[in-house]
Amino acid sequence: MFLNPRIKIPRILLIEDNLGDAQLIIEGIKENGREIHLDIFADGAEAMDFLHKKNSYPNAKLPNIILLDLNLPKKNGEILLKEIKSDPKLRHIPIIILTVSQAEEDILQCYTLYANCYIIKPFEITNLMIYLNQLIHFWFDIATLPKNKDMANE
DSSP, X not given: OOOOTTOSSOEEEEEOOOHHHHHHHHHHHXXXXXXXXXXXXXXXXXXXXXXXXXXXXXXXXXXXXXXXXXXXXXXXXXXXXXXXXXXXXXXXXXXXXXXXXXXXHHHHHHHHTTOSEEEEOOSSHHHHHHHHHHHHHIIIIISOOOOOGGGTTO
């Protein structure tokens, strides 16, 4: 297995309001067997505070990738996607939409707003684990991601 030397400990921001789905995603990421730092938020507004280092998050570190659900309280995933991709300090972060929506208009809208990937959550837990393993392998072993300024000393 490859290991990208540019990123010592990958950072993932998971934005998911469904506690059951979040637990499965966390389990799938941990099953990958590598050290990964995971920040988790259940609503879009708090996730934006984290990304902008506001309020309770002055020492937040930017993630290497964002896993984003579409159906979120306070700020839905499409609004969050648009805000992140419109922000020069954040737009470089790959955003993977991880949702149950199979609606063609959602898929098209997310890619129009510059999502890097759109994954429909599988109903089978085994498939979700496979998807997460492949996702981590692709983004942290195959793809070359830019180093975040936050990671200069890591």
